Amino acid sequence: MSAHHWRFFRAGGFDQVRIERGDDILALDQLDQKLWVALACPVGGIHFDHKTLRMLDRDHDGRVRAADVLAEVRWLKSVLKDPEELVRDGEELRLSAIDETTAEGARVLASARRIVTNLGRPEAETIVLADTLDTERIFAATHFNGDGVVPVAAARDDATRRLIEDIIVCLGGATDRSGAPGIDQEKIDAFYAGIDLYAAWLDRETGLEGTTAAATTLAAVREKIEGFFLRCRLAAYSGDAVLTVNPDPDFFEQLAGKGVADSLALLAPLPLAKVTADGALPLTTGVNPAWAEALAAFKRDVVLPLLGECDQLTAEEWDGIRARYAPRLDWIAARPASPVVALGDARVLAIRAAAAKPVLDALVAEDKALEGEAAAIDAVERLIRLRLGLYRLVNNFVSFRDFYARKDSAVFLAGTLYLDGRSADLCVRVEDPSRHAVLATLSRIYLVYCDCFRKGSGEQMTIAAAFTAGDSDQLMVGRNGVFYDRDGGDWDATIVKLVEHPISMRQAFWSPYKQLAKLINDQVEKVAAVHAAQAPVQVVQTAVPPVPASPLAPPPAAPAAGATVVPAPAFDVGRFAGIFAAIGLALGAIGTALATVVTGFFRLAWWQMPLALAGLVLVVSGPSIVIAYMKLRQRNLAPILDATGWAVNARVRVNIPFGGSLTSVARLPEGAERSLADPYAEKRTPWGAYAVLLVLVLVVGLAVAAAWHFGWGARILAR
Numbered sequence: 001m002s003a004h005h006w007r008f009f010r011a012g013g014f015d016q017v018r019i020e021r022g023d024d025i026l027a028l029d030q031l032d033q034k035l036w037v038a039l040a041c042p043v044g045g046i047h048f049d050h051k052t053l054r055m056l057d058r059d060h061d062g063r064v065r066a067a068d069v070l071a072e073v074r075w076l077k078s079v080l081k082d083p084e085e086l087v088r089d090g091e092e093l094r095l096s097a098i099d100e101t102t103a104e105g106a107r108v109l110a111s112a113r114r115i116v117t118n119l120g121r122p123e124a125e126t127i128v129l130a131d132t133l134d135t136e137r138i139f140a141a142t143h144f145n146g147d148g149v150v151p152v153a154a155a156r157d158d159a160t161r162r163l164i165e166d167i168i169v170c171l172g173g174a175t176d177r178s179g180a181p182g183i184d185q186e187k188i189d190a191f192y193a194g195i196d197l198y199a200a201w202l203d204r205e206t207g208l209e210g211t212t213a214a215a216t217t218l219a220a221v222r223e224k225i226e227g228f229f230l231r232c233r234l235a236a237y238s239g240d241a242v243l244t245v246n247p248d249p250d251f252f253e254q255l256a257g258k259g260v261a262d263s264l265a266l267l268a269p270l271p272l273a274k275v276t277a278d279g280a281l282p283l284t285t286g287v288n289p290a291w292a293e294a295l296a297a298f299k300r301d302v303v304l305p306l307l308g309e310c311d312q313l314t315a316e317e318w319d320g321i322r323a324r325y326a327p328r329l330d331w332i333a334a335r336p337a338s339p340v341v342a343l344g345d346a347r348v349l350a351i352r353a354a355a356a357k358p359v360l361d362a363l364v365a366e367d368k369a370l371e372g373e374a375a376a377i378d379a380v381e382r383l384i385r386l387r388l389g390l391y392r393l394v395n396n397f398v399s400f401r402d403f404y405a406r407k408d409s410a411v412f413l414a415g416t417l418y419l420d421g422r423s424a425d426l427c428v429r430v431e432d433p434s435r436h437a438v439l440a441t442l443s444r445i446y447l448v449y450c451d452c453f454r455k456g457s458g459e460q461m462t463i464a465a466a467f468t469a470g471d472s473d474q475l476m477v478g479r480n481g482v483f484y485d486r487d488g489g490d491w492d493a494t495i496v497k498l499v500e501h502p503i504s505m506r507q508a509f510w511s512p513y514k515q516l517a518k519l520i521n522d523q524v525e526k527v528a529a530v531h532a533a534q535a536p537v538q539v540v541q542t543a544v545p546p547v548p549a550s551p552l553a554p555p556p557a558a559p560a561a562g563a564t565v566v567p568a569p570a571f572d573v574g575r576f577a578g579i580f581a582a583i584g585l586a587l588g589a590i591g592t593a594l595a596t597v598v599t600g601f602f603r604l605a606w607w608q609m610p611l612a613l614a615g616l617v618l619v620v621s622g623p624s625i626v627i628a629y630m631k632l633r634q635r636n637l638a639p640i641l642d643a644t645g646w647a648v649n650a651r652v653r654v655n656i657p658f659g660g661s662l663t664s665v666a667r668l669p670e671g672a673e674r675s676l677a678d679p680y681a682e683k684r685t686p687w688g689a690y691a692v693l694l695v696l697v698l699v700v701g702l703a704v705a706a707a708w709h710f711g712w713g714a715r716i717l718a719r
Helices: 022-026 050-056 066-077 103-118 129-133 158-171 185-203 212-237 241-245 249-255 260-267 289-307 315-333 339-343 345-354 357-368 371-394 401-405 433-443 505-543 573-603 608-633 638-642 656-662 687-709 712-718
Strands: 008-011 014-017 038-042 063-065 181-183 415-419 422-424 427-430 446-453 460-467 480-485 490-499 663-665
Touching: 008 401, 022 066, 022 371, 050 066, 050 371, 063 066, 066 371, 103 129, 103 371, 129 371, 158 181, 158 185, 158 339, 158 345, 158 357, 181 185, 185 339, 185 345, 185 357, 212 241, 212 289, 212 315, 249 260, 260 289, 289 315, 339 345, 415 427, 415 446, 415 460, 415 490, 422 460, 433 446, 433 460, 433 490, 433 638, 446 480, 460 490, 608 656, 656 663
Parallel strands: none
Antiparallel strands: 008 014, 038 063, 415 422, 415 480, 422 663, 427 460, 446 460, 446 490, 480 490
16 A cells, blocks of 8 residues: 555546655655556657656657656655755755765765866855756866767877877767767777778788789779680681671761760770781770770880880780789789778878877776766756656646646647637647547547748648637638747648537537528529529520521421421420419418418417427527537547557546637637727618518418418408
8 A cells, every 4th residue: 555645636537646746756656557647758749858858768769658757756766865856946956955875866966066066166055957068167177078988189199189080080980978079999999900900901012013003004904905815716716706706897887976975985895906816905006995095004004014115915915914913903802991091001001000009098998987977977967857857747747737727838738829710729749640630530629730831941840739619610721820839939830631520519509500501502502503504595595586497498308217206395384384383382381381380389378489499499409519518528638649659548538618728719808999880891781671571471471371270261251
């Protein structure tokens, strides 16, 4: 049984724990998680300090879970002496609230005192978050801060400084706690492994034939020379092969009209020279223009040093050159693919000769010696962040007090949307409206999804806004509004999707009448459209008389044999008389029904008439009101939050009174003056006179109907 005395309040149709004191927070590990309103929330998309949320997200999966909160609670128990520090106003942490009797508390307190001392406030009794972030001043006496990263400024001589810069150039820098680039032990080891490997490769060059530059020149033409001599052997093998291995004369017609670059591109795949059976490769004249420059470099760098001046190369001479350069070519192929190559051969050999790796290792070790102190600084920062934010977080996580109290905005609320004469406070950020709506529609809340943009900055986001007051008559895709985020920034908002549900009881009451009015309006528009389409044809038929037949015109052709002759329609007087009779009977039936209803209504006692009217209204609006009332009572915020990454553990209901507070309808300020004189008002129709006339007609009609009903009319006619 829990030793802590819990207090609960009821909001949203369920009991929520009241967290108001520091000991309430430290006792959360004793509260059954079935009583928590939420068990997880996303790190992004909510209005809360992002660094604190990332700190709480211990497994870095993008969500803060109940286990993460409880882990911080257990740590706070080992650090804090006064738990009320967690709910106190202000931004500073009192050092006297830290428990120096525990090992963890003593470590954190010592680090906090060291921080304020290094910042020049040795007598300070409080510390703020900004103090823990000023690492440059905290470690002003040394360039080391315990993170294992050695910045360039930590070097004690120019040689070490240049060496650190070389490592950063080759492998990139590791970011020091101060923000400066530096190196760590992993980069040092990788750098010197590359230096040793590349320097050992350079050592194997001793005794090799030629130079690396000459070998590179040879490698550029080696495949083409091999291909040339292969074709020469084919020509010696068969005379017919000469016609095949050499280009056809028609091939050169393709060069007509082409530029130099395009011509060389066409010639590059051809042999180096004309293939003959004697197998000699010319080096100056008669060579493929696309390879003339490369062959000239080959002659200068390779052939001349080995064979002296010559204008052609035989297959045997080529085999000799290739054999002498084979070791160097193999050595070039074995060149290590290391980033240290960028430093150049001379610098690599100089670094190996300097043997300065122990100096860098010592600098890293010196920095890591302060790791405990730096970790303690991190612990002070963690404590201050929890001091500033944990109280608010648990009142938006363990309970939803901030949401239902309506004093401080809940962390999941993104801002306020102004649209259609209303302001919607229940707005949440969403990533994909279509995916969000699949689950959010279960909330039974009318949702408006808006794409929001900020002019000039290119920023954009999507929100889902809940409309819980007013009606939906003017809410439609494409309408524009303005969204104000929690920081006061304004965004252009455009509706892109709607999830429709009842909004209010007022909307439900008037819905049947609006639907009836819309139905009548649609039918009238259809009839008017049909008549408007037929009117021009009827006018033309009436205005243009038929042209009389000319006496000189040939007689009409006789119908073909077997053809069916359809006589022209004639004006049927009896048919139209029947139509008018039917219309009269219908009007008479309607009049009789109305007379019966009105007669029955006037037969009621005076006190029964209001009841009858109320019953009529109940019959028309009652079903709509009942259905809307049932749905409005089922409105639930949980699906909306679950669709954004929360794990809501309760039915967070939004009943009718509370829902009305989440959406404000435009109203004139209290005490405002209002003038009803509208200079642009439409001319009034004398509906009063029309109503009096209609009442007189109805009275006369009712009198006649009553007289006929009671036989008075028959008696008068009999007389």
